[in-house]
Amino acid sequence: MKKILVILSIILAFYLIEILMVVLGTFKDGIQWTSRFDEFNKLKKIHENAVVTLHGIYLMNQNKKIFPLAGISNRETLYCNESAKWMTYKSDRYGFNNSEDIYQKKLRISVIGDSTAHGACVDRRSHISAVLNNKFDLPTINLAYGGNGLLQSYAALKEYAKFFKPESVILFFSENDVDDFIKEMKNPILIKYFEDDNFNQNLINRQQEIDVYLEGHLKEEINKLQRGKANIDPYSFIAFLKLRYTRYLLKFSKNYFILFLKNSFFYISPNKKVELELSPQDKNSYDENFPRKEVNTILKKYYKFSKTINADFKIAYLPSICWYTNEVDWFGCDRKYLINLKYNIKKISKENKIDFIDVQSYLEKKYKNPLNMFPFKRGPHYTVEAYDIIASYINEHYK
Numbered sequence: 001m002k003k004i005l006v007i008l009s010i011i012l013a014f015y016l017i018e019i020l021m022v023v024l025g026t027f028k029d030g031i032q033w034t035s036r037f038d039e040f041n042k043l044k045k046i047h048e049n050a051v052v053t054l055h056g057i058y059l060m061n062q063n064k065k066i067f068p069l070a071g072i073s074n075r076e077t078l079y080c081n082e083s084a085k086w087m088t089y090k091s092d093r094y095g096f097n098n099s100e101d102i103y104q105k106k107l108r109i110s111v112i113g114d115s116t117a118h119g120a121c122v123d124r125r126s127h128i129s130a131v132l133n134n135k136f137d138l139p140t141i142n143l144a145y146g147g148n149g150l151l152q153s154y155a156a157l158k159e160y161a162k163f164f165k166p167e168s169v170i171l172f173f174s175e176n177d178v179d180d181f182i183k184e185m186k187n188p189i190l191i192k193y194f195e196d197d198n199f200n201q202n203l204i205n206r207q208q209e210i211d212v213y214l215e216g217h218l219k220e221e222i223n224k225l226q227r228g229k230a231n232i233d234p235y236s237f238i239a240f241l242k243l244r245y246t247r248y249l250l251k252f253s254k255n256y257f258i259l260f261l262k263n264s265f266f267y268i269s270p271n272k273k274v275e276l277e278l279s280p281q282d283k284n285s286y287d288e289n290f291p292r293k294e295v296n297t298i299l300k301k302y303y304k305f306s307k308t309i310n311a312d313f314k315i316a317y318l319p320s321i322c323w324y325t326n327e328v329d330w331f332g333c334d335r336k337y338l339i340n341l342k343y344n345i346k347k348i349s350k351e352n353k354i355d356f357i358d359v360q361s362y363l364e365k366k367y368k369n370p371l372n373m374f375p376f377k378r379g380p381h382y383t384v385e386a387y388d389i390i391a392s393y394i395n396e397h398y399k
Contacts, residue, residue: 066189160203321371362389
């Protein structure tokens, strides 16, 4: 009898968990069980002209007449969800993630980079540029956009920053930037920024054309999201009886919650061990695949162009989660590659007298367990707290 009661209690507990997740929706939203398509439709009911982010790297082969460097302008924009809440923001007049009042200020800093600098996946008040503006009174314009590699970020600098005359330009360097840079070099428009110092698309005066172009791709993107949703059967009574969310939770726990506990209470940084393993042979092997000449050239172009607009140029080096664990499904983590990459970027910066801000070392001093800087210790972007710490460290360089 006791065994039957135990079994029934366990079954009842599972169904209570299922009901809780269905009613509250917290867990399913947190792991993006509610599809981006559903979230977009919810947003459309509130903001009729809402859009989603459209990353340039995914439009790489679409058009040979124009290459946008941001999103559709003046629209409520659905971005991403990594910490139990979908993030949206109202894009500015050029499609970037800024409040409009930034254009009324004398700028200290122009931020360029990819998704981390763009503000993934936190609200408008919490990304790096916003914290610099609001907490430290450093007027900062955000010209970063998700998916940017070194060439798109350089293009944004040339197309936009020169009109705003910032005193300083900061490239937030992410560890996928070089891989994206290699892809960007194959685009017939982007390569012109690399080959011709006088090239520009005059994007700042073509926003209406950009919006029309991106509107066409928005339809394609929404269709893709809808097709992706079609792969998930609608939640039904049968799904409830089969404990869909609870079974997913159990599967998820196997891959994640054990990892969460291990990384919370038994965390050991792998860095020193890996550094010892990076032999001269390893370094030679990684150096052979590192496009040093091209990276050196593009970073020199950043520096040179910044000088032409009377701005200094800095590189802020951001660590990926792969430094601290390889048990995540976002990347194919290779810490030896990362060690060699950071060494090369730091060396190139020094050779070209570029100020190198080692954000990684600062964050590691702040976090006993560096995985705490990533949502649910699995990333790939940072927590609100980590964004705030990064901004505070940048502020120290402007006192």
